[in-house]
Amino acid sequence: MIHIVYMSRAVRPLSDQDLQELLMQCRRDNAAHNVTGVLFYSHGNIAQLIEGEKEVLEPLFETISRDGRHSNVIKLVDKPITVRSFSDWSMAFHPLEPSGFEALQGFLLPHHLPPPPSSLSIADSLLVDLVKLAVFGAEEVPAGLGALDA
Amino acid sequence: MPAGVATLQGAELRYGFVNEAMQAVLGPAVREGDAVAEHPGAIPTDLLEVMRQVYDADRPFVAKAYCLPLPTTADEKPAPRYFDIALEPVHEGDGPVSGLLLFAVDVTVQEEARQRAHHLSIETRRLDTRLRVLTETVPQITFTVDADSRFEYVSPQWYYFTGQPPTADLNAIWPLLIHPDDRLRVLYQSDTARASGVGWSYEYRLRRHDGQYRWMLSRALPELHAPDQAVFWHGALTEVHDQRELADALRRGEAELRFLADSIPELIWTATAEGFIDYYNHYTGEYSGLTKEELGPTGWINLLEPSEQAGAARRWVQSIATGLPYEGLFRMRRHDGRYRWHIIRARQLTDERGPRWFGTCTDVDDQYRLREVLQTQYDELARTNRDLDTFVYTASHDLKQPVLNLRGLFDELRRSASFDDPEEGEIVGMLDEALLQLDITLQDLAATVQEQRGLSAPVEALDLRSVADEVLLGLRAQVQEAEATVSLDFEAAPTLTYGRANLRSILHNLFSNALKFADPARPLHLTVRSSLTDAGQPVLTVQDNGMGMELPGRPAPVFQPFARQHPHIAGAGVGMYLVQRIVASRGGHLQVSSTVGEGTTFTIHWFES
Numbered sequence: 060m061i062h063i064v065y066m067s068r069a070v071r072p073l074s075d076q077d078l079q080e081l082l083m084q085c086r087r088d089n090a091a092h093n094v095t096g097v098l099f100y101s102h103g104n105i106a107q108l109i110e111g112e113k114e115v116l117e118p119l120f121e122t123i124s125r126d127g128r129h130s131n132v133i134k135l136v137d138k139p140i141t142v143r144s145f146s147d148w149s150m151a152f153h154p155l156e157p158s159g160f161e162a163l164q165g166f167l168l169p170h171h172l173p174p175p176p177s178s179l180s181i182a183d184s185l186l187v188d189l190v191k192l193a194v195f196g197a198e199e200v201p202a203g204l205g206a207l208d209a
Numbered sequence: 210m211p212a213g214v215a216t217l218q219g220a221e222l223r224y225g226f227v228n229e230a231m232q233a234v235l236g237p238a239v240r241e242g243d244a245v246a247e248h249p250g251a252i253p254t255d256l257l258e259v260m261r262q263v264y265d266a267d268r269p270f271v272a273k274a275y276c277l278p279l280p281t282t283a284d285e286k287p288a289p290r291y292f293d294i295a296l297e298p299v300h301e302g303d304g305p306v307s308g309l310l311l312f313a314v315d316v317t318v319q320e321e322a323r324q325r326a327h328h329l330s331i332e333t334r335r336l337d338t339r340l341r342v343l344t345e346t347v348p349q350i351t352f353t354v355d356a357d358s359r360f361e362y363v364s365p366q367w368y369y370f371t372g373q374p375p376t377a378d379l380n381a382i383w384p385l386l387i388h389p390d391d392r393l394r395v396l397y398q399s400d401t402a403r404a405s406g407v408g409w410s411y412e413y414r415l416r417r418h419d420g421q422y423r424w425m426l427s428r429a430l431p432e433l434h435a436p437d438q439a440v441f442w443h444g445a446l447t448e449v450h451d452q453r454e455l456a457d458a459l460r461r462g463e464a465e466l467r468f469l470a471d472s473i474p475e476l477i478w479t480a481t482a483e484g485f486i487d488y489y490n491h492y493t494g495e496y497s498g499l500t501k502e503e504l505g506p507t508g509w510i511n512l513l514e515p516s517e518q519a520g521a522a523r524r525w526v527q528s529i530a531t532g533l534p535y536e537g538l539f540r541m542r543r544h545d546g547r548y549r550w551h552i553i554r555a556r557q558l559t560d561e562r563g564p565r566w567f568g569t570c571t572d573v574d575d576q577y578r579l580r581e582v583l584q585t586q587y588d589e590l591a592r593t594n595r596d597l598d599t600f601v602y603t604a605s606h607d608l609k610q611p612v613l614n615l616r617g618l619f620d621e622l623r624r625s626a627s628f629d630d631p632e633e634g635e636i637v638g639m640l641d642e643a644l645l646q647l648d649i650t651l652q653d654l655a656a657t658v659q660e661q662r663g664l665s666a667p668v669e670a671l672d673l674r675s676v677a678d679e680v681l682l683g684l685r686a687q688v689q690e691a692e693a694t695v696s697l698d699f700e701a702a703p704t705l706t707y708g709r710a711n712l713r714s715i716l717h718n719l720f721s722n723a724l725k726f727a728d729p730a731r732p733l734h735l736t737v738r739s740s741l742t743d744a745g746q747p748v749l750t751v752q753d754n755g756m757g758m759e760l761p762g763r764p765a766p767v768f769q770p771f772a773r774q775h776p777h778i779a780g781a782g783v784g785m786y787l788v789q790r791i792v793a794s795r796g797g798h799l800q801v802s803s804t805v806g807e808g809t810t811f812t813i814h815w816f817e818s
């Protein structure tokens with residue numbers, strides 16, 4: 060198993076509808092291919108962690124990085140892992156109209172994001188906290204974060 | 210449209226035959242037999258005048274593109290129409306002029322086209338002038354070169370720049386003005402571009418009028434006359450010398466900085482605005498034994514001592530979030546697995562390229578260890594010093610009574626004994642003197658130490674916990690070394706009215722004793738508890754799980770000065786004696802119970818003898 064973390068910029072801002080469609084499609088396809096992880100989105104900033112089998116993730120990352128909805132895809136980590144840190148695939152973002160989203164499977168408001176799981180190494184937790192900070196900014200991510208506090 | 214034809218008869222010029230086309234031109238009002246002067250229709254007066262003159266002079270006349278404002282409906286402006294008009298005199302046999310033949314051919318379309326062409330040519334001339342002014346005033350040198358590499362045009366700037374006379378042979382001279390190191394490349398590049406019919410963009414040095422070579426950017430585009438068939442290249446030469454020098458300087462500066470960073474035996478790195486390390490200097494690889502890829506954007510955290518990683522990571526995230534400098538003292542793993550103390554520092558630089566982080570890790574291991582050793586030695590010295598003072602104080606105190614006894618005995622002896630020898634009397638005097646001296650010395654000693662140490666300082670209500678914390682802080686090195694856990698429980702009696710320096714001295718001796726005699730087989734556990742007896746008197750117990758000791762039957766020999774229970778362990782051996790003395794001097798007493806291999810418990814009854 061490997062995990063990959065990347066950051067990118069949306070080519071144009073994604074609407075609630077765009078995000079919801081992406082969420083549904085990815086949840087369906089990722090569940091089918093045993094891919095887990097999390098995606099952060101805010102104001103055109105995107106970061107994603109995906110974990111799964113190398114044979115699945117490498118072509119998936121290829122597909123994602125060629126997706127015309129975003130550009131400037133920068134891969135930060137791509138390395139073997141022994142255990143998964145996420146039980147399914149989810150997305151965290153601020154919908155313009157939050158009421159419909161709360162009930163949606165796999166959706167999280169950024170400030171409800173749990174701290175990086177302790178199964179991640181400290182270096183990887185640090186990486187996840189830094190991309191979260193880069194996507195959501197300092198207001199959304201209180202200093203003194205998550206697993207690093209433990 | 211067919212030509213209009215009409216005959217005009219007699220000197221009055223009366224309309225004879227008028228064909229349809231002519232009728233359309235003249236208008237419906239004109240009839241056969243009307244005189245032109247009376248019913249001119251569309252015929253303007255100047256044409257009428259010319260008709261009369263042609264009639265009189267008997268000479269034909271042709272007017273090209275003559276404008277006839279044709280009658281239209283009432284509210285429309287008459288549209289100008291153009292006709293080629295021919296007037297031909299008519300003779301009856303050989304007789305005089307009897308009339309005129311009038312031809313009118315509509316040439317409006319041709320005339321309009323001609324006028325448009327005229328306007329266009331004026332506009333073209335205007336644009337030409339503008340282009341010339343522009344090409345000759347812009348700072349660039351503009352040029353046109355043909356497929357055989359012959360210059361068709363070059364703007365006057367070329368002559369100003371090169372200082373060549375206007376008569377100079379461009380094609381011969383231009384290549385000679387290119388810097389020898391660039392010449393071949395330029396000739397080759399422009400040749401290739403011309404051969405494949407494409408434009409070019411390259412830089413080279415061109416000799417200026419003052420002999421200096423300046424960097425120029427040459428750009429040109431082909432003018433295609435048929436697809437793939439370029440005939441001319443039009444281009445411009447821009448001086449880019451200063452930009453290029455600056456860029457060169459920047460490149461050089463960056464390369465030099467990198468070289469510098471790579472030569473320093475210190476860990477140096479830079480990070481992006483998001484906090485991901487994007488450069489580690491050469492030494493970082495050497496120190497850690499890891500490559501840039503192995504370290505990765507956050508892998509530096511793995512180099513830290515595991516217990517310090519989470520805190521260091523948290524602080525890095527805080528620095529990235531706030532932009533505040535990062536600084537910390539951490540142990541970092543070297544390639545051989547040894548940890549060495551480093552100060553990690555990073556600061557944010559914000560310029561037009563956005564924020565970036567620059568960091569260093571400075572090895573302070575030697576200094577750090579030296580400081581630790583010095584601190585331990587210092588603490589040890591301070592303690593010994595304090596103990597010695599207290600010892601001197603108590604000893605001088607304890608010696609007072611025997612001196613007093615001695616003096617009493619001596620006075621008794623002097624009274625009862627008689628001395629025959631006057632020298633003996635002198636000796637008695639000297640003895641007396643010596644005794645007095647001893648007494649004063651003891652008093653001085655006690656007073657001096659009292660002064661210095663505040664041992665006789667007045668009692669005050671003391672918070673046991675804060676004094677105990679203070680003492681433990683002084684012993685932290687030993688606590689760490691023994692991996693001791695200390696539990697303090699002062700709840701039952703949190704304050705004690707006592708001399709501060711005395712309390713400190715007692716706690717110090719009890720604690721350090723326990724630390725010193727810890728059982729190496731297990732981590733030390735030290736329990737300190739204060740309580741009240743049934744009679745309401747304060748008591749302090751200090752219990753450890755150390756080596757324990759053999760307690761002799763005789764009362765309290767542990768407290769004899771220099772009595773050493775464990776001769777293999779360092780210490781002045783006066784500690785417990787002091788505790789005993791201080792406690793006793795305040796009207797209290799000290800109890801001890803101990804089991805070898807299990808531990809020792811000291812109980813201080815502060816005010817109960």
Ligand SMILES: Cc1cc2nc3c(=O)[nH]c(=O)nc-3n(C[C@H](O)[C@H](O)[C@H](O)COP(=O)(O)O)c2cc1C
Pocket residue numbers: 081084085088089098105107109119122123124126128129
């Ligand atoms: C930011 C972003 C993240 C994406 N993440 C995933 C993902 O985790 N899993 C997935 O199957 N598709 C993901 N996609 C969508 C893929 O790029 C692609 O559109 C989708 O897999 C459909 O591919 P297909 O047309 O080849 O079936 C993502 C797209 C974007 C823009």
